[in-house]
Amino acid sequence: MSVQAFADLLERLVFTPGRNAKIALMRRWFAEQPDPDRGVGLAALTGELAFTAAKPMVIRELVESRVDKVLLALSHDYVGDLAETVALIWPQREGVNAPPPSLSEVVEGLELASRAEVPALMEGWLDTLDAGGRLALIKLVTGGLRVGASARLAKTALAEWSGQEVGEIEEVWHGVAPPYIPLFRWLEGQGPRPDAAGAPVFRPLMLAHPLEAPADVAAVEANPGDWRAEWKWDGIRVQLTAGPGGRRMWSRTGEDISGAFPEIAEAMEFHAVLDGELLVIRDGTVAPFSDLQQRLNRKVIGPKLMRDYPVAVRLYDLLLDGEEDLRALPFDARRARLEAWYARHAPARMDVSEMIPFTGLDHLSGLRDTARAASIEGLMLKRADSPYLPGRVKGLWWKWKRAPLTVDAVLMYAQRGHGKRSSYYSDYTFGLWRTNEDGTRELVPVGKAYSGFTDQELVMLDRWVRNHTTGRFGPVREVEKAFVLEVIFDAAQLSSRHRSGVAMRFPRIARLRPDKPAEEADALETLMAMVENRPAGA
Amino acid sequence: MTVTPLGLYCEPGNFFIDPSRPVERAVISHGHADHARPGHKAVLATPDTLAIMRARFGEDRAGDVQEPLRYGESVTRNGVRITLLPAGHVLGSAQIVLEWKGSRIVVSGDYKRARDPTCAPFEPMECDVFVTEATFALPVFHHPPAEHEIRRLLDSVALFPERAHVVGAYALGKTQRIIALLREAGWDRPVYLHGAVEKLCTLYESLGVPLGDLRPVPKGLKRGHPPILAGEIVIAPPSAESTPWARRLADPVTAAASGWMTVRQRAKLRGVELPLIVSDHADWDELLATIEEVRAPEVWVTHGRDDALIHALSLRGVRGRALHLVGREDEEDEGAPEAPAGTEVPAGAAH
């Protein structure tokens, strides 16, 4: 199989919005492609195939040797992207009838070639491929490959295709490498389960459901003694894995984020697997999430950044102590082990999440709603006897967020949704009133919501948008400023990236207010007054 | 031959070619809305183009006097000999060959060189001046064989049998070509039609282009009716997938058949899930090959990317001239999004 088939897969993944459709496309890849190409493709899908074998300049020089300069400039101007321009414009040399390279040939070729040899190699391949194949090749070689699927989704597709649990695949994942032949042999029932053999392995996290349904609330209320409470912190849920095979900090989806937080990796001088929350903590006080965001997506982690945004991990759970797997133990037993482990090791930049004693849900909701620190999202309720299970198992762990904040905002723009919602205007940008210096009032967009409404409300909103459009910008419609939405959100934070100066966390639509005149919607100051910078626990 | 605000005008013959407003005498290359308009007094065109105009505008608006002229036959007007030759664009589409005092101009209208089972293939004719379109006149446009794109469509239907596939296609020409290619590829299930493409399919069949089992997409379903046409192929005008009409269909895969689908960003903006590069216009190579074949020392470019084409011709020693005809909205572009304005649409700061 050739690069061409891989290009087709990438192309469809990029254009397909639906999760299930993406899974179907990837399943077919695993089922139909021969080894080693399917494994090389899997590596590309999971982001483990990163080349920078050639700079974009090399590609430009190649094409300039074959195409008239003026025509190239006109074309580049029209298409926008250089890689795509080259892929489309590439004039094949007459009489080339070599077969297109296989994906593994390309990867091998690039690994063996010196930098000076890459252009000639590329030129030969480009001559055998069609436009789609050329685009995939150029993006692969210059390191700009964009895959329309996450690593997690690729593993889910592997699981669905093979009938193996995705958790099992995650467990062996870090013990296998491209082109994953032992992995595929195991998944096809023709080989043993690959042994991760001491390599740091991500174990899928246990997740909580929101506590909302009255029956669930009643079940907790009936036996409060069966439940344990902790604060739900607004940071990044992480798993720490350390041992002789190395140290890793994984995100909730199994992405290795150790590199961005070297001080945490340095503090992991133990042999254990822990569950916790990554937070910026200054003098014992947890900073808002926006502070943690300053540490994300940075190319260089300098000492100033590390000093200004000091990170720490608040530990929730102990999964493995040394080689001993504690996940089947009840929560209370694991918690006792965690406390003893912490007392023994006292690792730097880590503390243990506090347990909150309570008598009943009334007591607890009082505690929750008086703790208005921006960094507390609410409470976690965990059954005292719950084992540590991968994924979102119902009835064992609940997240109980504090009552959300509310504003009445005016609908300003609507955009069509994706997939099943592509015929509906389902993404709503809303605004609040701002009074200018001269006393006039104008609406300023403050946020965007695409959830919270019922299917019936969606139909109603869609019809309203279509009947009250005042302008169109591509898929976006501007509407008459006449419809009020009651928007709820978890927190408001100052933000220089937004024209309004404020960003809302998780805004969603609580109610439609067709009865309310737009002039009576809230002012921007109302939202500003909700911006939280109070210290944690205050 | 002169360029007027109404379009090309043949002075000695006293007629317009594809004029943009009603005139006394018009010669019409083909039935697309940017070439054929209602309300002319006398219209000369192929019999199929006249039939298409009657179907689109009504019997009384398609020209008070209708003069059919078959491919290869000629008439003379004030000493100007007019011959119509197949242009391979849509059913009835013609190049208009004008001969006067020993010199010959060919006005190609819209044309393509790729195979199309629904219309006669383009016939090159040597001339002194060749008047061409330039819709896809950039070297980035290489339309793949349409058969290849049809295979991609059928492949997707096989992969997603629980979803309806909606192909956005222009009502005249593209719709029928897609259906005919599907039939050639062995798709003998019914093809379902949006109301806006039905009429011209019926007309094509009556003009001798068989399209197989065609059915209207069921209308008037009760609210809450389960979604329909899973595993089937539906043809609809471009952008119908974004209207409430599409909601009756089972989780539709939106495909769009157009030469513009070559450029990913354009396909992305349209929100297309399966872009199909099927064009009824000549691509870059076809334009250059055709101009070489007709051996015209001078080429006039009516509309499209005249800058690139004229530059490429100058490298080949051919004189090019841009006519900048207005009102030639390329039909394949219908439903493309307007240029995005600088609207600030902030996203929620979710992580």
Ligand SMILES: [Zn+2]
């Ligand atoms: Zn046309």
Ligand SMILES: [Zn+2]
């Ligand atoms: Zn046209």
